[in-house]
Amino acid sequence: MTAVRDTASERHRDKRGASVRLWRQLPFFLWLIALWMLLWGQWSWTALLAGVVAAVIVTRVFRLPPVELSGRVNLWYGAIFVLSFLGALVRGSLTVALQVLDWRRQPGAAIVAVPLRVDDDLIMTHTAVTASLIPGSLIVEADRDRRILYLHVIGVHNVHDVERQRASVWGWERRIVKAVGSRAQVERVNADAASHVAGDRR
Numbered sequence: 016m017t018a019v020r021d022t023a024s025e026r027h028r029d030k031r032g033a034s035v036r037l038w039r040q041l042p043f044f045l046w047l048i049a050l051w052m053l054l055w056g057q058w059s060w061t062a063l064l065a066g067v068v069a070a071v072i073v074t075r076v077f078r079l080p081p082v083e084l085s086g087r088v089n090l091w092y093g094a095i096f097v098l099s100f101l102g103a104l105v106r107g108s109l110t111v112a113l114q115v116l117d118w119r120r121q122p123g124a125a126i127v128a129v130p131l132r133v134d135d136d137l138i139m140t141h142t143a144v145t146a147s148l149i150p151g152s153l154i155v156e157a158d159r160d161r162r163i164l165y166l167h168v169i170g171v172h173n174v175h176d177v178e179r180q181r182a183s184v185w186g187w188e189r190r191i192v193k194a195v196g197s198r199a200q201v202e203r204v205n206a207d208a209a210s211h212v213a214g215d216r217r
């Protein structure tokens with residue numbers, strides 16, 4: 016009788032653990048769908064269904080290592096990220112268009128190395144994808160061991176432009192961490208942002 020109870024208890028714990036893992040993977044699943052629609056540039060029911068199929072294949076068919084999420088989702092900072100991203104898309108498109116139409120000078124280009132503040136594969140991936148989707152910049156390499164993203168950026172003429180682009184990527188990393196990162200990661204990016212501001216004032 017005790018063995019039967021133990022078996023039932025283990026099954027209950029397994030089901031509960033599976034439910035918790037599924038709930039924690041839900042933001043990643045939704046992000047894959049949104050990423051699919053962004054890559055195809057389509058916001059339709061067809062693109063949504065295709066994104067669901069792609070997300071299921073990626074998460075269930077391919078035997079990849081499990082993605083450990085923080086289990087924390089902040090809807091407020093998530094909304095800030097989405098609105099900031101949409102604004103950056105419009106601003107980036109207009110900036111690139113003006114650079115192309117300006118016949119007086121070349122827009123200039125550079126490879127910018129951006130060392131990230133957070134040691135997390137998922138945050139690094141989100142940051143890289145975000146930076147690549149904004150017109151005017153493209154990820155050309157990601158150094159996973161040293162946590163460095165290398166971007167090809169147009170519209171760079173001096174050191175100030177390089178630092179501005181680097182600060183922009185750090186800003187995206189900070190917004191993503193505040194939306195889906197752990198509390199320790201949030202404290203890390205906030206501390207780095209505060210030290211950066213203090214350094215600029217000096």
